[in-house]
Amino acid sequence: MTSRWSALLLAAPLALILGAFLVVPIATIIVVSFFDYDSVRIIYDVVLTNYEELLLSPITWKTYLQTLQFAAITWAICLAVGFAVAYFLAFHVASPMMQTVLFLVCTIPFWTSNVIRMISWIPFLGRNGLLNQALVGIGAIDAPLEFLLFSDFAVVLAYVHLYALFMVVPIFNSMVRIDRSLVEAARDAGASEWQVLWNVVIPLARPGIAIGSILVVAVVMGDFVTVRLMSGGQSASVGLMMVNAMSLLQYPAAAANAVVLLVVVLLMIAAMLRVVDIRKEL
Amino acid sequence: MGPRRSRGFWPLAIFFALFVVFLYGPMVTIVVLSFQGPEGGLTFPMRGVSTRWFANLFETQMVGDFGGSFLRSLTLGLIVTVLTVVVSFMAGLAFRRRFAGATVLFYLTVASLIVPSVLVSLGIGLMFRLLGLDPAWWSSGLGAHLTWTLPFGLLIMFAVFNRFSPAYEEAARDLGATPWQTIRHVVLPILLPSLIGVGLFGFTLSYDEFARSLFTAGSFNTLPLEIYGMTTNVTTPVLYALGTVTTGVSFLVIGLSLGGVVLLRRRRAGG
Numbered sequence: 001m002t003s004r005w006s007a008l009l010l011a012a013p014l015a016l017i018l019g020a021f022l023v024v025p026i027a028t029i030i031v032v033s034f035f036d037y038d039s040v041r042i043i044y045d046v047v048l049t050n051y052e053e054l055l056l057s058p059i060t061w062k063t064y065l066q067t068l069q070f071a072a073i074t075w076a077i078c079l080a081v082g083f084a085v086a087y088f089l090a091f092h093v094a095s096p097m098m099q100t101v102l103f104l105v106c107t108i109p110f111w112t113s114n115v116i117r118m119i120s121w122i123p124f125l126g127r128n129g130l131l132n133q134a135l136v137g138i139g140a141i142d143a144p145l146e147f148l149l150f151s152d153f154a155v156v157l158a159y160v161h162l163y164a165l166f167m168v169v170p171i172f173n174s175m176v177r178i179d180r181s182l183v184e185a186a187r188d189a190g191a192s193e194w195q196v197l198w199n200v201v202i203p204l205a206r207p208g209i210a211i212g213s214i215l216v217v218a219v220v221m222g223d224f225v226t227v228r229l230m231s232g233g234q235s236a237s238v239g240l241m242m243v244n245a246m247s248l249l250q251y252p253a254a255a256a257n258a259v260v261l262l263v264v265v266l267l268m269i270a271a272m273l274r275v276v277d278i279r280k281e282l
Numbered sequence: 283m284g285p286r287r288s289r290g291f292w293p294l295a296i297f298f299a300l301f302v303v304f305l306y307g308p309m310v311t312i313v314v315l316s317f318q319g320p321e322g323g324l325t326f327p328m329r330g331v332s333t334r335w336f337a338n339l340f341e342t343q344m345v346g347d348f349g350g351s352f353l354r355s356l357t358l359g360l361i362v363t364v365l366t367v368v369v370s371f372m373a374g375l376a377f378r379r380r381f382a383g384a385t386v387l388f389y390l391t392v393a394s395l396i397v398p399s400v401l402v403s404l405g406i407g408l409m410f411r412l413l414g415l416d417p418a419w420w421s422s423g424l425g426a427h428l429t430w431t432l433p434f435g436l437l438i439m440f441a442v443f444n445r446f447s448p449a450y451e452e453a454a455r456d457l458g459a460t461p462w463q464t465i466r467h468v469v470l471p472i473l474l475p476s477l478i479g480v481g482l483f484g485f486t487l488s489y490d491e492f493a494r495s496l497f498t499a500g501s502f503n504t505l506p507l508e509i510y511g512m513t514t515n516v517t518t519p520v521l522y523a524l525g526t527v528t529t530g531v532s533f534l535v536i537g538l539s540l541g542g543v544v545l546l547r548r549r550r551a552g553g
Contacts, residue, residue: 004380006461007375007379007380008376010373011373011381013373014369014370014372014376015390017369017428018387021406021426022390022393022394022405025406026397026401028405029405029408032412084301085301087294092290092295105305109305109306111487112490112528113532114490115490120308120312122324123308123315123324123326123522126324129325164301215396218396218398219398221398224493239398239400239493242400243400243496246404258401262401265398
């Protein structure tokens with residue numbers, strides 16, 4: 001009886017913070033998305049013009065398409081890299097001590113600044129950067145490549161650099177829980193390493209793959225900093241479109257875009273959960 | 283696995299090594315370049331070695347308000363750390379029992395992790411505007427950061443409590459300890475290393491947060507906002523010096539936390 005009340009009390013701070021700084025703000029966005037506005041102020045009215053303007057503009061569709069494309073490419077690369085890294089850590093590093101150390105080596109960059117990690121590609125990818133110097137040096141190219149920095153290539157590279165960890169951690173987490181006797185049994189039954197990987201490890205790592213995929217896709221869909229910095233202003237993203245509308249004080253337009261983005265992200269997550277039922281597999 | 287390494291070991295080990303180089307290589311490059319000579323630019327070659335760009339950092343007129351934003355980010359990071367540890371720990375305890383709305387609260391926490399940061403930032407900014415309040419780093423900014431750090435804190439607490447044996451608490455209770463004494467003298471000491479881990483997430487995620495600060499920091503910038511502003515108008519290695527300093531702070535915090543955890547484990551193992 002008292003324990004029920006104390007549990008409620010213990011959960012109250014978390015509930016209050018998330019209520020005040022997640023639920024109410026998102027409700028605010030939804031409400032504001034129906035407001036009207038002119039160049040100087042918000043007009044309290046209920047209109048659909050924000051959505052009409054947004055959805056009828058070809059720029060919106062182009063931007064969503066580009067953002068989806070970034071998300072798809074980043075997802076595929078992060079999945080391949082993250083899976084390989086997690087598989088190595090979980091199945092090929094024997095000592096638990098070494099496993100912890102190498103896992104931390106992968107995690108530490110996550111605790112440092114994203115903006116700095118993006119900036120740190122400049123000396124490497126720039127026109128006079130290390131990569132161009134090296135390629136010219138060995139005679140592979142005559143003139144420095146221009147597309148390395150400030151391009152879609154740089155954007156995807158930075159995404160993988162920043163977010164591959166979101167794939168490594170959940171997949172690793174799923175893999176260390178796999179009962180080793182299942183792997184042994186498959187080996188004893190004559191399965192090759194590939195067959196073990198394909199028929200035992202991958203199916204059992206699916207929850208981790210799904211969680212990693214959701215994190216990577218969600219974070220890329222909402223990104224604007226990486227696109228802005230790494231494309232040098234040449235590429236667009238939905239997040240960037242929203243931030244630009246905010247800087248022009250077009251709050252209702254930004255809010256309408258935010259609602260559409262939220263719906264798109266939630267639909268994508270729902271689709272991923274349909275492929276893998278996390279609750280059933282946990 | 284086992285005494286002999288399987289055929290997959292070396293290709294995977296090489297791939298892993300390349301991944302580590304990919305993670306750390308650029309970071310090492312800018313640390314080296316931040317010691318660029320006075321005539322040097324943003325890329326190699328090094329034109330001499332100097333600490334000129336670090337000195338530049340502390341001349342306020344050069345790079346905006348480095349000192350002020352640095353101090354704000356440190357303070358905010360510490361507040362977020364304390365709140366994240368306390369609130370996550372309390373919620374972690376709550377989730378061990380059934381309570382009304384537990385499922386809703388769990389999904390809300392997961393949503394907080396998945397909803398794009400820019401939306402949270404935008405929403406809090408709009409909410410403050412409609413309420414007629416001025417956003418500030420210690421109010422709206424603090425709330426925005428907590429929506430990012432608390433989900434990590436709670437998920438870590440879930441993992442920790444899953445492995446935590448209730449036998450310790452039962453023993454304490456049998457010996458006549460009150461619920462508060464049980465938590466204070468039994469649960470807290472056992473979980474201290476994990477709580478340091480939660481704190482590490484709290485501090486580093488807040489200290490480096492950009493998107494959730496953008497519309498919530500108000501008129502005084504936090505450090506990531508200041509750095510972002512610099513990327514568009516600073517074309518000297520002072521940018522790298524700033525990167526080296528902030529990354530140094532992050533590494534210091536990571537080192538202290540991990541060192542603390544190792545020390546606690548060792549002391550415990552020694553009895």
